[in-house]
Amino acid sequence: MHVYPTELVNLITQRWQGASAEDATNGEQAVDNLPETAAMERLISTCYQVSMMREEDRPVTLRLILAEPTLFPPDQGPPKGFLRVLFSAPRPFNEYELRRLSPAVDFERSLIGIMPHPDKGFEIWGLINSGIRWLQEERGGNKKTNQLPETFVVHVTGPGMLTICRGLKIIVTLNGGRLLDSTANAFQSKWMNKLFAEERESLLTMHEEFRASVLYPVARIQDEFIERLQFQLLKRVISVTRMSRHGGTFIIFPGAAPPELTSSDNPHIQLKYRFLQDEAISRQRNLMIRTIRLATTALGDINDPDRTITWRDYVELRHESAVYDLEEALYEQAQFIASLAAVDGAVVTTSRGAVGFGGMIVGSLDKLTEVAIAHDVEGKILTLAKIEGYGSRHRSVYHLCNAIHQVMAIVVSQDGNVQLAKWRNGIVTCWDLTTQMFIGDN
Structure with a gap:
């Protein structure tokens, strides 16, 4: 069975709440910063559409994070911190803007920062240079990993391929309309x-x-x-x-x-x-x-x-x-x-x-x-x-x-x-x- 935005949002909400409950059980502060359902459907649909596009004959790949820029101090940067740079004026959040930005946002090293807007849904406030230490769990390495805030993160990795994360923790992955179970590690x-x-x-x-x-x-x-x-x-x-x-x-x-x-x-x-x-x-x-x-x-x-x-x-x-x-x-x-x-x-x-x-x-x-x-x-x-x-x-x-x-x-x-x-x-x-x-x- 193929999974589309509505079904995917329901699954994300269920697993996100489960992760919050697990954190609370472990003595950590629960995080509940998901956008409301309709907004999340628009966000995921936009990311899905951009995943099917190409920019200068290259597939679009990118990471974006739903977080206020104030979560990232302006005086830090990789390898031990995050360098956030603000646009002088926010940019519109749509698949065409994401496609145009993607060549400047290396998937392994940077993210696009977005935040809610009362009328427009979301807008792009700037870029975040994360460095590559976050990839160590996949590629191996002994360096200390920078921990992203436990907010809503989307990886666009190829046509029809989205991974939804809570910070660095995978919540669900969509590949060709089907779910990959990230719990079967x-x-x-x-x-x-x-x-x-x-x-x-x-x-x-x-x-x-x-x-x-x-x-x-x-x-x-x-x-x-x-x-x-x-x-x-x-x-x-x-x-x-x-x-x-x-x-x-x-x-x-x-x-x-x-x-x-x-x-x-x-x-x-x-x-x-x-x-x-x-x-x-x-x-x-x-x-x-x-x-x-x-x-x-x-x-x-x-x-x-x-x-x-x-x-x-x-x-x-x-x-x-x-x-x-x-x-x-x-x-x-x-x-x-x-x-x-x-x-x-x-x-x-x-x-x-x-x-x-x-x-x-x-x-x-x-x-x-x-x-x-x-x-x-x-x-x-x-x-x-x-x-x-x-x-x-x-x-x-x-x-x-x-x-x-x-x-x-x-x-x-x-x-x-x-x-x-x-x-x-x-x-x-x-x-x-x-x-x-x-x-x-x-």
Whole structure:
């Protein structure tokens, strides 16, 4: 069923109120700053119309925020604040004005500020330069994120594609007239946590051995710290591939590469370009080890030798130059892996590094007719879909997951859509990750 402004507004109102109630339960002040229903319908309809336009033969993409300019102090700016600039006279709020402004408002770095008008509905008061740290939940990063006011924000990301947010938190996403459920974030699932648990346990053991071998104080870490580090790298790979607009397929083995994968006559994946598994391929794991040791050494306390640090503690280490070097090294590692997807075929990786690329999925492709589409984090709420409606890249991945149950696959389409596939509970199950990587703690 397609969703249009009236239905979308009802859903936004319902979820917004739920988010306010959740904040109140958590001891935070509830925010209730939604425009009234008719005004919100006009606002969303205008954004939908501009999403279908082009400016200088380019699709229109932009972010806008419904907020008074007084929420943004005039003496601040990125990377730690927001630079708001006021027009000398407000501009009209309509799809044509938004289209003309869009080239000057880089989606990743700026927003258009609007506010209510008693007669005109809304008007544009100026621009806000936000910087790009807000994207770290999708692309990875350890810098502290600027928090937008928890007001009504709209992302226009492509034809018929709108994401409605409360500050940085996604409320609902509309894609081609259909809703993407932003609550089904597989990166927050228990099953994915367990998938990479063996590698995390190995890193934790290595860290405890390191702590016992040195004479200076080194803090402890928990499983959560390494999990965040693992997923940061994976998110970066996905994000870089999305931005490249060439698409790609990533076949991920959660542990070490199975022995048969290194064979030239593998019955499931034929790798055109296979890497020699030497020290260079271990760099990914070594960067994680170095990051763990840097954080725990910098935050070690001689008066509290068993101090346990969190990911948030690591984020606060912004003043350490070595942190920036490791941050750049991890980003370059993600860039390298993502670039391999530009060649036809799949990139095959493990928790410890890349195995090869140009992988062709082979074998019988007639044993699977449908997959399950997950509507929740753990894949318990499902609908069945015939695979004949998907492209060859997706279908081959589904067949591989059906044949090798431990593998996890991520398919990035040329249009930026992202889908994760994994054998779960007796069926190949798929999660839409197109927008969900924005969600989470900063």
